[in-house]
Amino acid sequence: xxxxxGIFHLNQEPVNAEHGHQLMRGFEKxxxxxxxxxxxxxxxxxCHAQWITPESVGERNPYYDSQRQLAITADAIIDxxxxxxxxxxxxxxxxxxxxxxxxxxxxxxxxxxxxxxxxVGDFAFMIWDERNQRLFGARDFSGSRTLYFFRSxxxxxxxxxxxxxxxxxxxxxxxxxxWLAEYLAISSVVDAVDASxxxxxxxxxxxxxxxxxxxxxxxxxxxxxxxxxEKQLKLSSNEEYxxxxxxxxxxxxxxxxxTYRNVGAHLSGGLDSGSVVSFAAKALSEGNKQLHTFSYxxxxxxxxxxxxxxMPDERPFIQSTVQHVGGIRDHYLxxxxxxxxxxxxxxxxxxEMPYKYFENSFWLKGMxxxxxxxxxxxxxxxxxxxxxxxxxxxxxxxxxxxxxxxxIHLVQELHHYSNTVGGPRLRRLPLVARVAFPFxxxxxxxxxxxxxxxxxxxxxxxxxxxxxxxxxxxxxxxxWFSTSNIYELRxxxxxxxxxxxxxxxxxxxxxxxxxxxxxxxxxxLRVIRFCLSVPExxxxxNGLDRALIRRSTEKLLPDKVRLNQHYRGxxxxxxxxxxxxxxxxxxxxxxxxxxxxxxxxxxxGKVIQAALSKxxxxxxxxxxxxxxxxxxxxxxxxxxxxxxxx
Numbered sequence: 001x002x003x004x005x006g007i008f009h010l011n012q013e014p015v016n017a018e019h020g021h022q023l024m025r026g027f028e029k030x031x032x033x034x035x036x037x038x039x040x041x042x043x044x045x046x047c048h049a050q051w052i053t054p055e056s057v058g059e060r061n062p063y064y065d066s067q068r069q070l071a072i073t074a075d076a077i078i079d080x081x082x083x084x085x086x087x088x089x090x091x092x093x094x095x096x097x098x099x100x101x102x103x104x105x106x107x108x109x110x111x112x113x114x115x116x117x118x119x120v121g122d123f124a125f126m127i128w129d130e131r132n133q134r135l136f137g138a139r140d141f142s143g144s145r146t147l148y149f150f151r152s153x154x155x156x157x158x159x160x161x162x163x164x165x166x167x168x169x170x171x172x173x174x175x176x177x178x179w180l181a182e183y184l185a186i187s188s189v190v191d192a193v194d195a196s197x198x199x200x201x202x203x204x205x206x207x208x209x210x211x212x213x214x215x216x217x218x219x220x221x222x223x224x225x226x227x228x229x230e231k232q233l234k235l236s237s238n239e240e241y242x243x244x245x246x247x248x249x250x251x252x253x254x255x256x257x258x259t260y261r262n263v264g265a266h267l268s269g270g271l272d273s274g275s276v277v278s279f280a281a282k283a284l285s286e287g288n289k290q291l292h293t294f295s296y297x298x299x300x301x302x303x304x305x306x307x308x309x310x311m312p313d314e315r316p317f318i319q320s321t322v323q324h325v326g327g328i329r330d331h332y333l334x335x336x337x338x339x340x341x342x343x344x345x346x347x348x349x350x351x352e353m354p355y356k357y358f359e360n361s362f363w364l365k366g367m368x369x370x371x372x373x374x375x376x377x378x379x380x381x382x383x384x385x386x387x388x389x390x391x392x393x394x395x396x397x398x399x400x401x402x403x404x405x406x407x408i409h410l411v412q413e414l415h416h417y418s419n420t421v422g423g424p425r426l427r428r429l430p431l432v433a434r435v436a437f438p439f440x441x442x443x444x445x446x447x448x449x450x451x452x453x454x455x456x457x458x459x460x461x462x463x464x465x466x467x468x469x470x471x472x473x474x475x476x477x478x479x480w481f482s483t484s485n486i487y488e489l490r491x492x493x494x495x496x497x498x499x500x501x502x503x504x505x506x507x508x509x510x511x512x513x514x515x516x517x518x519x520x521x522x523x524x525l526r527v528i529r530f531c532l533s534v535p536e537x538x539x540x541x542n543g544l545d546r547a548l549i550r551r552s553t554e555k556l557l558p559d560k561v562r563l564n565q566h567y568r569g570x571x572x573x574x575x576x577x578x579x580x581x582x583x584x585x586x587x588x589x590x591x592x593x594x595x596x597x598x599x600x601x602x603x604x605g606k607v608i609q610a611a612l613s614k615x616x617x618x619x620x621x622x623x624x625x626x627x628x629x630x631x632x633x634x635x636x637x638x639x640x641x642x643x644x645x646x
Contacts, residue, residue: 001056001100002049003027003160003512004073004147006126007168008135008214009042011154019168020044023157026164031515038062038071043128043135045073050515052377053077054260059099068109069130074101075145075160076123077517079255079524084118101125108136116140116211116224120525121255122517124206126158135214141225141525142384142500143195143208146508150203156214161509162352165203175642176201180602181464184638187452187479189356193470195498196221199353199641208497208504225525227494233533241538242552245530249389249552252524253279253380261377261516266367267293267330268569269317269561271549272385276521278556280380281327292374293322293330296363298574300334305573305622309566312573317561324558333370338362339578340633341586344640350509354641355502358633359572359624364506368514376516383503384523387490388531390546392539396486400536417543421565452479453611453631457604473498494528576629577621587615590632593639602642603635 005023007015020039027035027048037046045062062073078084078100085095088106100121107115108127113136122144126137135156139147149158150171159165166173179199182192195207206212209225235241253276257263265280267273281291295318298304304312311317315332322330340358347361348354355361371379382389394417454477461467467477473496476482481489493499507518521527534548541547545565553562579586590612593599600608611628623629 001052001077001517002047002061002073002075003030004048004075004124004126005046005159005164006073006128006135006157007044008128008156009154010156010214010217012042013154014041015039015044017044020046022167023159023164024048026159026161026167030512033057034059034061036061038064038073040128040130043071045071045126045128047073047075050512052261052517053100053258055097055099057260059101061099061101063099063101063105065105070105070109071128071130072101072105072108072125074104074123074125075147076100076104076121076125077258077519078103078119078121078123079252080118080120080526081255083120087118113211113213113222114224122519124160133215136211137206138211138224139206139208141209141227142523143206143497143504144507144520144523146505147206148198148203149206149212151214151219153217156219160512162198162200162203166200172202174201175199177460178464178466178469181456181460181466182470183354184456184602185454185461185466185470185479186475187454189502190499191353191356191502193473193475193496193498195501199645205501208500210497223497227528227532228491231533232535233530234535238538238541238551241534241548245389245534245548245552248526248530249275249521250279250283252521252527254283255524256280256378256380256519256521257283259377259517262292262375263289263378263380264292264294264371264374264376264516265380266382267295267318267321268571269311269314269321269567270382270569271390271546271553271557271561271564272382272522274321274382274557274561275385275389275549275553276380276382277321277328278325278553279521281325282556285327291328292371292376293318293328294367294370294379295330295332296367296571297332297334299336299578302574302577303621306570309568310570310573311567312570314569317564317567317569320558320560324561325556331370331374333363333366335363335366338366339582340575341579341582341636344637345644348637348641348645350513351505352509352645353505354638355506356634356637357502357506358637359575359630362575362578363571365510368510368516368518371516372514379516379518381507381518381520382522383520384528385549387493388522388528390549391490391531392536392546392548393486394540394543394545397536397540397545400487420543420563453607453627454479455604455607455631455635457600457602460602494532573624574621576619576624580619580621583615583619586636587612589639590615590636593635596639599635599639599642603638607631608635 024046032048033051034049047061051057064071104125116138123140124145124147148162150165165171176199179192179197196204209223211222211224213220265277267277284291298312322328340361343362474481511517538548544550550562594608594612611632614628
């Protein structure tokens, strides 16, 4: 709901008031409902507030409790308010209007540095504990809100965004080469495995699931939340698992509808966003409130080149969901004229760092723009659904049955699966065997494995020792995990907090620009813990993959969507189609990049030149999946960043 900032002097000197004002001036580009500051001798706290929840309207933020000598500045929406009210014994007369920042302060008063363990929601906050002369703060378990900081022996300064910290006279602008090496070596959209690092050498960030304590000359980061496989939930029937899921998921969705403005949701043709929308519309209908949905569609002149099972235009499934659920005002957005190339400078200014998800950049931002015009306060998402509510790969589960030699169960499942998706029941057994026993692929390779081109300059990679660093996280020379086991990958996703930073940096900074919050019930801490506790056989059952969510949305979603195992949406398939009108300009800029020794210290010039030679021959929309065109766009984004911001 806010951008927050502060300065704490560790050397007992008073804070220069002008330095606090410099931090706050860095927020002026964002819309605000209120701006407040609080200053004591060696502490400055500030908040540039955007009111989202009813309780935040007119909130004092920073808030100072003179009796307890505690002050807080918070960028937070807390979702387990009722539970906390009970724990903290808050009077009923105060509950309805109590802001989340004050609730966090009460939690700190009771549990101290353990307080983040008891909070569910999206938050970043800092508390000044005057009696203990301690600054304490935290970021939620998945880092849904950003919080950067600078530290030295004399000073500690923090901020929701990076640029205001660089306005302080004692903070240098200097490239963090280790961060950049990890950014270039990792092939996925993840930026770095060091979750506390940023592109600036002198600015760090509190990692997801971590708290920070600043006292005396000690600055301590502590991990307070670890998500490993939960104790397995044992219920007596399928129906009980469905009921338990529906209860926890409805609670998560309903908690995220708390806004005095309109509620919106991303809606594709799939299960994750469809499930969020169906549960949200159900809750909103009780208050006669309409749900706005925002769906991406390709432009009219796009010719679909994708295989039959992929759908760049998901309208048939989206409209089926809208009609079935009801209470929805649907918006279909083609973003005519928008494209990944023209958006680069604006995105870099907003993100304050390079990014890799250019295929979707133009429409992700466009969704927020449109939602703002519709008066949306909360924009729901189902982004984490693949690893939580809709977990369950049929082939991987069947491979597990094969390894455990559960032949009868396996044959039954293959029979059901074939009835659902077509084909003889044992036709997929060789494929299941390859998944179960990867050495078969090494002995009898079925095709050339896909690897993303390695674009990091080899000398730079060796100087930073980046691949040794990545190997500690199971990432090999290809830039991604050496294992293909989805159970291990899921475990790592929740165990290693760095996965969360890139996507949550985007959603935080989009929310600040457009004064609305994206909120994801599929990423609710209670939902994640529940889904990790559910036995695997609940996720693949009777020929259905993602079986738990399919069973849990019976009657809530149309069967066309709920039982679909044939078609999959593919957003961003038209990114290159949109860039083609700018191709000559794009190639000209790449030629300058390929001759610029400043950037080639970090990029592999031979790889860039080979890809550029291909691009000089032109482009077709179906080249959107060509890795050479992707590395050119990624390299160009970095080139622009290095020229303007580094």
